[in-house]
Amino acid sequence: MYETTYHRPSSVDEAAALFSKGSDSKYLAGGHTLLPVMKQRLASPSDVIDLGRIKELVGIDVSGDALTIKAATTYFDILQSAEAKKTIPAIVHLTSVLGDPQVRYRGTIGGSVANNDPAADFPAAVLALGATIKTNKRTIAGDGFFKGLFSTALEDGEIITAISFPIPAKAGYSKMRHPASRFALTGVFVAQTKAGEVRVAATGASQNGVMRVPVIEAALKANWSAGALDNVTIPTDGLLADIHGSSAYRANLIKVMAQRAVAAAG
Amino acid sequence: MGVEGIGASVVRKEDRRFITGRGRYVDDIKLVGLTHAHFVRSPHAHAKIKSIDIAAAEKMPGVVGVLTGQQIVDDKVGNLICGWAITSKDGTGMKMGAWPAMAPEIVRFAGQAVAVVIAETKNQARDAAEAVVVNYEELPVASDIRAAIKEGAPQLHPEAPGNVIYDWTIGEEAATDAAFKAAANVVSLDITNNRLVPNAMEPRAAIAEYNDAEEHFTLYTTSQNPHVARLVLSAFYNIAQEHKLRVVAPDVGGGFGSKIFIYPEEMVALWASKKVNRPVKWTGDRSEAFLTDAHGRDHLTKAEMAFDKDNKITGLRVKTYANLGAYMSLFSSSVPTYLYATLLSGQYNIPNIFAEVISVYTNTTPVDAYRGAGRPEASFVVERLMETAARQLKVDPAELRRKNFITTFPHQTPVIMAYDVGDFGASLDSAMKAIDYAGFPARKAKAKTEGKLRGIGISCYIEACGIAPSKAVGSLGAGVGLWESAEVRVNPVGTIEILTGSHSHGQGHETTFAQLVAGRLGIPISQVSIVHGDTDKVQFGMGTYGSRSAAVGMSAIFKAMEKVEAKAKKIAAHQLEASEADIVIENGEFKVTGTDKSIALPMVALAAYTAHNLPDGMEPGLKEGAFYDPTNFTFPAGAYICEIEVDSGTGKTSFVNFVAADDFGTLINPMIVEGQVHGGLAQGIGQALLEGAVYDGTGQLMTASFMDYTMPRADDLPSFKLSHTTTLCPGNPLGVKGCGEAGAIGASAAVINAITDAIGNNKLEMPATPDRVWHAIHG
Amino acid sequence: MSTIKLTVNGKAVSVEVEDRTLLVHLLRETLNLTGTHVGCDTSQCGACVVHIDGQAVKSCTVLAGQAAGANVTTIEGISKGDELHPMQAAFRDNHGLQCGYCTPGMIMSSIDIVNRHGGKLDEETVRHELEGNICRCTGYHNIVKSVLDAAGRMKVAQAAE
Known part of the structure; x- marks a missing residue:
């Protein structure tokens, strides 16, 4: 990788200040997205600001109707969380099929959401559960957060501090892994809110990254069951096609993963 | 101490260093004054180099030198060669294009080196390599076989019109055509044998050191055959005379064929170490491995099999196009010819076979031997045809095979090979029993009621190992002999060193070779050391590949041991005042049979070296060498059966059971043999389900990292059930056949036969990814 | 710097x-x-x-x-002087390595797997947990065997302490 300057701030404010001082700063949380790109010399930040040791960014709380996971909480910590298991087990399941054990020790929810990889798992949970993204500047609704491949509503230097997931009535996640990278070839998160709204998000499938799937939402709204999707057809327009899956295959996976997610949600 | 001899599953002597982090791989070695090399590689698959500007790079921090392809040509370093001459059916020789170690004018595959930067640190070398400005003029690209052979295809090498390297045939064409005319049934298949990337976990690396006072080079390199490397570097590449070049292959982290060959990077490191007069280290990263390690397989085949009305095979006709990539790698020409077409008879009595193989250049990484090398491709053709035939003829696939098995030996096939021994029915019986073949229809029916697609697939493979004898391979075009050497040194204190030309890079020779010696003398294996991988220590040898180390390498040790024992018996008889004929060796002692007189091995050794009291005329010392040239190939064979289930919603295949019954002859160390089979099976299953190197139309490798090239992981594979049936190989003194490649040769057809059985569609290409299987189910 | x-x-x-x-x-x-x-x-x-x-x-x-x-x-x-860690010993005894290159990473990951799961390990869990480690030699068969064996040994070692 290219030479860079490494910083380890101890507060969010210090991190933001360091960021603005650098000519081309980047935040690093677990490092499992940024460092591989830097190793390939595809990114060359002047300054790397490590958010991983900021205590105020770590923790999981349940308050009222929401599960709030602070941004630098690792996947491993989510897997250990009794609160998460109790309130939204689908998030714990999603975390358990994400990356590998070593990645889960280092990777953070904030890093995943901020990066918005089109095949990452957590964006599907954020969108399907209608989560809100809290930053050091404001609160952003999950529906307006993801802006296509590797792009989000975050402004330059803005730091995600926490993600707040409304606790749903039912939720499930099912993922067909990319055989090589183990990202989602297609992953579908289904949720039924306590108000009865059905929200479904698919990752890995679309050319524009994570997306809602209205036809499945409509079918499940009418009848919350896997069988309700038997005759649903997912259009292939805008879906990814590559050596690991045609767009027709991904369209099928959206349906099949949704069915399995519904079955898992109960 | 028979517990540590042949047949004992003793734990490996070499393991302690590996499990404690004390292995010594090339990249672990540091030399005083070491510099680091980073290559400038072409981003284009086919381009003309219009100019290279190194001025900026030379001024970068830490840079010691920047060297280009033109300089290596000017210094008269030889072009890379292919060492096996193949003659086309029209009698002309193969058409080999020039391959300079770094391209001076034309690049022919993406990743080919055009320059190298030598700097004080690895990062500095990489930083400066980015400052080398290369101006390319892109040329049209032929990125696969079809693109290379079509009318008006881009020409890679002026020497090879139409990109054809050779058009070679084997067998009797007219007789085979006649068999097809008379056939009651004909089965045909179009087969793509997918291109694979070997991906030994240790990337290739080289450290070159030049001593200008001695005019002597040392090369530490990741090689399966350091002596062959030295020979080629010396005789063909003009790096140094052999006695001025030491090649060391220390611990090597897997090879699978890919570390047989001498690559441009080692040549450049040696040449550069003299140019900059500093030791030069190059360690490839995984991305470079994907682009520059010789790939494997990559065939397009049309195959047909003829049957009479009794379902006996009467003929086999095969036409194969083989992709050898942009240049002819060291043994590339032999892989789709003498290592492939000669195995097309499989385990079957086939009276007429005719095969044509056309090897072509493409703008891709060179292709050469990868675990199995030609034999997996042959086995896949034969076993897919047998399965397809059984379905077409509506007979049980096991019975169709059994009906056509060769049952009398020796058996001369129509394609050169003379099988010496085997019992194919025994392996098939063993595998069928292990998987409860008879119970399969009931299991399939039960799975169906649960909405699952279940299938079973058989593969009865045969292979040829320990490629030999030298005279025969020479007559077929090989540039080298394929014997092996060994030296047995009994030290004055009775410990033993075995010097071998074989090279262990995971196979466990330090243990198995010691078992041979320990068993013969009745001493613990801790008293025996195996020395390998250093041309300064071991005299010439041929290295390890083609499952040859037991059959050829150990047989050489056997021969040397016979000489040592004969001399030791003479000394013992002299010391014990007994007749030489009465001396037997037991538990490390030389005993006079029928008496209680004996002398321990260390005392015999000491006597040999003190030379105070030796038989008249005997030379002092106890050290003998041998060269062993086998009389024939060996023919490991076996039957693999797998049972799988396909998820029709996702197309994902999962294993219910995988059984392997192999006949390897004598097993030296059953634990190590089984480990070899496990690893081979994983690579065969990997080919069938997961792995495939894919180029786009511009010659860019789409699967250039583990993010896109699917390596088998623990959760992709089942545990395997292994069994062994045994017929002893008559061609070597140990009765061994070799076990290193069997799994990779036999497994892929079993998997594809099982999936196509499950989904009821015989059209399915490897790798059978969930996407492909889903499309095969749903159209 | x-x-x-x-x-x-x-x-x-x-x-x-x-x-x-x-x-x-x-x-x-x-x-x-x-x-x-x-x-x-x-x-x-x-x-x-x-x-x-x-x-x-x-x-x-x-x-x-x-x-x-x-x-x-x-x-x-991880070893105590000449005494191997139980995971190291299990890899040797079960032929869980061939070329040795992936082995250090495999052993370090496997110790962590046993630390997290304790004695509640089965083959399927071990295979899933080894997702982040690639071996090209062994087909994982004997690695899985080694980890399961070591899980037992580590439990015994812990009980003894």
Whole structure:
């Protein structure tokens, strides 16, 4: 990788200040997205600001109707969380099929959401559960957060501090892994809110990254069951096609993963 | 101490260093004054180099030198060669294009080196390599076989019109055509044998050191055959005379064929170490491995099999196009010819076979031997045809095979090979029993009621190992002999060193070779050391590949041991005042049979070296060498059966059971043999389900990292059930056949036969990814 | 350049390295702990796995600076003198290695697996947990066997302590 300057701030404010001082700063949380790109010399930040040791960014709380996971909480910590298991087990399941054990020790929810990889798992949970993204500047609704491949509503230097997931009535996640990278070839998160709204998000499938799937939402709204999707057809327009899956295959996976997610949600 | 001899599953002597982090791989070695090399590689698959500007790079921090392809040509370093001459059916020789170690004018595959930067640190070398400005003029690209052979295809090498390297045939064409005319049934298949990337976990690396006072080079390199490397570097590449070049292959982290060959990077490191007069280290990263390690397989085949009305095979006709990539790698020409077409008879009595193989250049990484090398491709053709035939003829696939098995030996096939021994029915019986073949229809029916697609697939493979004898391979075009050497040194204190030309890079020779010696003398294996991988220590040898180390390498040790024992018996008889004929060796002692007189091995050794009291005329010392040239190939064979289930919603295949019954002859160390089979099976299953190197139309490798090239992981594979049936190989003194490649040769057809059985569609290409299987189910 | 202080295999070390230095390079090149290997450049193969504060991580995807103040354990640091760690012994006894290149990472990951799961390990769990480690030699068969064997041995060792 290219030479860079490494910083380890101890507060969010210090991190933001360091960021603005650098000519081309980047935040690093677990490092499992940024460092591989830097190793390939595809990114060359002047300054790397490590958010991983900021205590105020770590923790999981349940308050009222929401599960709030602070941004630098690792996947491993989510897997250990009794609160998460109790309130939204689908998030714990999603975390358990994400990356590998070593990645889960280092990777953070904030890093995943901020990066918005089109095949990452957590964006599907954020969108399907209608989560809100809290930053050091404001609160952003999950529906307006993801802006296509590797792009989000975050402004330059803005730091995600926490993600707040409304606790749903039912939720499930099912993922067909990319055989090589183990990202989602297609992953579908289904949720039924306590108000009865059905929200479904698919990752890995679309050319524009994570997306809602209205036809499945409509079918499940009418009848919350896997069988309700038997005759649903997912259009292939805008879906990814590559050596690991045609767009027709991904369209099928959206349906099949949704069915399995519904079955898992109960 | 028979517990540590042949047949004992003793734990490996070499393991302690590996499990404690004390292995010594090339990249672990540091030399005083070491510099680091980073290559400038072409981003284009086919381009003309219009100019290279190194001025900026030379001024970068830490840079010691920047060297280009033109300089290596000017210094008269030889072009890379292919060492096996193949003659086309029209009698002309193969058409080999020039391959300079770094391209001076034309690049022919993406990743080919055009320059190298030598700097004080690895990062500095990489930083400066980015400052080398290369101006390319892109040329049209032929990125696969079809693109290379079509009318008006881009020409890679002026020497090879139409990109054809050779058009070679084997067998009797007219007789085979006649068999097809008379056939009651004909089965045909179009087969793509997918291109694979070997991906030994240790990337290739080289450290070159030049001593200008001695005019002597040392090369530490990741090689399966350091002596062959030295020979080629010396005789063909003009790096140094052999006695001025030491090649060391220390611990090597897997090879699978890919570390047989001498690559441009080692040549450049040696040449550069003299140019900059500093030791030069190059360690490839995984991305470079994907682009520059010789790939494997990559065939397009049309195959047909003829049957009479009794379902006996009467003929086999095969036409194969083989992709050898942009240049002819060291043994590339032999892989789709003498290592492939000669195995097309499989385990079957086939009276007429005719095969044509056309090897072509493409703008891709060179292709050469990868675990199995030609034999997996042959086995896949034969076993897919047998399965397809059984379905077409509506007979049980096991019975169709059994009906056509060769049952009398020796058996001369129509394609050169003379099988010496085997019992194919025994392996098939063993595998069928292990998987409860008879119970399969009931299991399939039960799975169906649960909405699952279940299938079973058989593969009865045969292979040829320990490629030999030298005279025969020479007559077929090989540039080298394929014997092996060994030296047995009994030290004055009775410990033993075995010097071998074989090279262990995971196979466990330090243990198995010691078992041979320990068993013969009745001493613990801790008293025996195996020395390998250093041309300064071991005299010439041929290295390890083609499952040859037991059959050829150990047989050489056997021969040397016979000489040592004969001399030791003479000394013992002299010391014990007994007749030489009465001396037997037991538990490390030389005993006079029928008496209680004996002398321990260390005392015999000491006597040999003190030379105070030796038989008249005997030379002092106890050290003998041998060269062993086998009389024939060996023919490991076996039957693999797998049972799988396909998820029709996702197309994902999962294993219910995988059984392997192999006949390897004598097993030296059953634990190590089984480990070899496990690893081979994983690579065969990997080919069938997961792995495939894919180029786009511009010659860019789409699967250039583990993010896109699917390596088998623990959760992709089942545990395997292994069994062994045994017929002893008559061609070597140990009765061994070799076990290193069997799994990779036999497994892929079993998997594809099982999936196509499950989904009821015989059209399915490897790798059978969930996407492909889903499309095969749903159209 | 930065000065980094950390503990490696129980010894305090202080090194001066470029900020771009990865932990694996600090270990291999600065500290000469060459048992930790590099097998890929995309954070997937796991040949570089070490423990940071008791957790198995890929040292090729950690900046040296991120490890400052941490307790790092490598393959060289797990045996007690001549006495092998039970996981090392299990890999040897079950032929869980061939070329040895992936082995240090496999062993470090496997110790972590047993630490997290204790005695509740079965084959399927082990195979899933080994997702981050690639071996090209063994087909994983004997690695899985080694981990299950070691899980039993480690339980016994813990009970004895």
